[in-house]
Amino acid sequence: MKLSDPLDSEPQDAQIFDDLISNLRQTFFNYIKSGQESTDLTLDYLSPSQISDLVSLNPTDAGSGQNGIIFLISQLLYRPPKLLVEISFCNNFYLLIGIVQDVINILKYSPNTWNPGFMHKLYSSTSAIGVIGELVTAIMNSNGHIYLASPFASTVEILLSKKLGVLFGYDESKCGGLTCPGGSYSNNLALLVARNYYFPYAPLYGFALTDSEKILFDFKQPVIFTSNQSHYSIEKSVMMLGLGKRNIVFVKSGVSGVMDSADLEFKVSAAISEGKKPFFVNATAGTTVLGQFDPIKPISEICQKYDMWLHVDASLGGSLVFSKSQNYKEKLDGSGSANSITFNPHKLLGVPLQCSYLLVRDGLSGVRKQVSTNANYLYHKDDEIPSPQCTAESNSNKNYFGNNAECWDIGDATIGCGRKPDSLKMWLSWRYFGYDGFATRVDNSLKSASTFSKLINSLPDFYLFRTPTSNIVCFYYVPPSQKNHCFSGSQSLNGTSSRIDSLPIVHDESRLDFPEIWGTFTKSICKDINSRGKVLIDFASINLSKSSGELVRIPEFFRIPFNSPFFSISHLHVIIDQISSSALSLYP
């Protein structure tokens, strides 16, 4: 007996899901295939008002099947070749076909990240295995906050975090980690843990102390160090945690965009002599715009000397630990001494968004200690639920359980509650690709960036201003008709001076003064290219610091990350053709 009129006479989700898969399977196949073969646009751009016509939200025509009927008629009149639907009859036929239509609209008017031409952001498509991982997670509707709600996912998260930690130089028996909903949140959690560790009164008292409390707690203004090339989430986290952005000290990054460790030590000393408490240094492994790596080893020594928390934001560059090339791998040297590391497999490893790890050298218990609020309605003590076996056993995996017994309910070590178990898709990807498969993915992307930068450097009108350190290539394009806009220092744009082995910007800060109009070229060309949708590319401007400390604005340049492992030479030429043909139409 049913309690009331249910949604259907019986729950039919198994059948509905299977019917939808049956009707969408060909669409998904064509979508992925046409993306990877670059036969379609990367983006068929529509404005919000155009898309709003496709987004019906009228409650009265939803759930009625009416859209399915309209769709069938439109299919009779016009069948989109690449998203053809093999319609099979089923229960709720019109309703399901309406959903199929909606799915086709979503796919059609969103960027196809399977297309290597999607070079707009620091991620590309995922992989077939990544999608399956996400699908399994969704089918289970799994939640990674407590062990009992996700025994498999929690175990994977604990074990995989340790394996990842080892890649960065951590001790497997001590380290730990967890996933956060994106790199910003991982950075944020790292700063919070460090703040509460160094300022143990902060959770209860906050920072608005009375005079007597200031004396009692030996209050010193907390100071955070990061380079001016670091990701904005560091600044945002400082703002969020009530530390005050004035307490961020931006360390000089020099013309190369790499943190100057001598300047760091100088500024730490200065802060101490002003009676402040430097407690947190963020080193970036793979800066957002240039893809540069701060020197972790010397920074780590300074952190030890002055008792500060070292966090390495390796959201982007962390994937280089998988590289087979020592040149790339060693950019992470020293990360094993960092207190915490952010690493996003959703970038170069192609695990579906979101997948970000916060790895911690000294284990998850320390994180939990700093952020738990002991919500006992959810996080029961171990003796109240079927508990993890905490006995030390011979299998090395099993030894972990004793050390971290209190941390199986991972949610308590976060600032959230319910949480998507993002480790499952990472684990399935790890199982499919293996270490070597990840290495190939990463090295293919890096090689593509390197090949593209050489290509750029060999062409007239393109001005590569930096040999790429990782997977991001930054360059200008000056339309031939605008050749009079040279450096303010009036260097020639052609000939040997733009050869890759004599890039001026790395060595010669007097040549940082790019004409502002170069930024205008970049922005106009980018906008034009993106509206065509064949490829999607992006630009950025930055400020670099001269040795005098003076900040120089670098006008907008093309900043193209190579994330896909599937680039061919012809893809690279498409980008170049798009830029030069767009420039020709804009600046004839």
Add this chain to the structure above:
Amino acid sequence: MKLSDPLDSEPQDAQIFDDLISNLRQTFFNYIKSGQESTDLTLDYLSPSQISDLVSLNPTDAGSGQNGIIFLISQLLYRPPKLLVEISFCNNFYLLIGIVQDVINILKYSPNTWNPGFMHKLYSSTSAIGVIGELVTAIMNSNGHIYLASPFASTVEILLSKKLGVLFGYDESKCGGLTCPGGSYSNNLALLVARNYYFPYAPLYGFALTDSEKILFDFKQPVIFTSNQSHYSIEKSVMMLGLGKRNIVFVKSGVSGVMDSADLEFKVSAAISEGKKPFFVNATAGTTVLGQFDPIKPISEICQKYDMWLHVDASLGGSLVFSKSQNYKEKLDGSGSANSITFNPHKLLGVPLQCSYLLVRDGLSGVRKQVSTNANYLYHKDDEIPSPQCTAESNSNKNYFGNNAECWDIGDATIGCGRKPDSLKMWLSWRYFGYDGFATRVDNSLKSASTFSKLINSLPDFYLFRTPTSNIVCFYYVPPSQKNHCFSGSQSLNGTSSRIDSLPIVHDESRLDFPEIWGTFTKSICKDINSRGKVLIDFASINLSKSSGELVRIPEFFRIPFNSPFFSISHLHVIIDQISSSALSLYP
């Protein structure tokens, strides 16, 4: 020409995905069906060390296909009946079959939320449409931070947030919203926006001010008000934002668990007279343990009178706006005057985890203003990318674009960066179920809770201590052999006093003193039931405040949320049978 040895000779993700779907389709069908028909366990419980044997992380045997070979052999020896795999040959055969095995392990040793017996947490299974929404999002690997990376998802998010706002009483032309990775993050963002609005110096200066700055900014200690029944994320957010937990004032919730608005006003006045600045009141619509609703209207009047931000945490109870029953719907009365509302469709609406909205009365621009750090490498000005059409047009949807033109890059209004576009699955669910379908889902869950509470109340040994306000039923069970453990006030457990219309706890605070041993009964029985895995249920203890202000600990009781829309009378009896049979074995 390929740049290097790619992962395969050509990218084959379309084929791999299709092969995996082909091999997993029957498994998924059986998994959902056996869950919804409750023919299998809700959870086949394994300890972490047992699961670790299934979680191979050895880099050398991953990616090799070796697991597939082992799996095929095991299939010849033993085929699990419910997760039968119809193996079809394909490329990478052994590799893919290894993945199929891993997926089967994940499914087998995680809770099957499709089973209505999964009553452990405030969510149940998703729906077939929800899974399709997640699958499409994963296939696109879409990112909701900037418009160009997700035109369709961004448009849906903007429009759907407005429609949801209207359900809560907001003005469609003004309101806005966005998704966050869970209710805790939504609450956190609301508090951050309010903090920066009321303390505009906080982003730059933080709260550690010098004496002269205190005078300059007219510093007053910030104070936050919430009931002691509210979710722990409020306390955690206060801790996180550097406000200090000492600045939370817990308003009396009384024996009913509902915020006492007179006590709120009294405590606000007291804080003001102490020279502090009350600025934020959190009202809970659907408390975590009891499912109670704070009275929003009187709280809202107090907020207006004293110039404070009203946030309604309707993570759980927000779904009641869909109910066809006025009784339930009116529990949200007054929410239209709240500055912000958290609402989680991943709870009663069955949208896959995570799906949480922060809705804001005055639009998204205000949120952006308070949290943006103007990261121009990512969030370009409108004139630099193909921009949304901002002209006001006749279609009412289109009028939004003019008002919120600056907010199409939604990521800038969050504390994150890249973000999963959780609105797509919500939109597809809306399209499939329609308003009426959501209403039926919600009302079915509420009716199940109500029916169960009546059933409990009619049975000996079960002691319902509250008529459920929403979908959570809270009760004790006293094993017959332990009948001597009555109230300290020595009331009878049998007969008329436990009838639903004369529940003592609501009206009579002298009867709050439950014996501690009742909590022991609850915990032992719960642990035993969960280890059997037929159903998963949970317990909680709380503190309730007497009118004197004294807090009384209520020992652990069964706290069972009804989330699934598919309960039958027989499901309800299974729960009762599990409890009484477990009790009989534990307390013979």
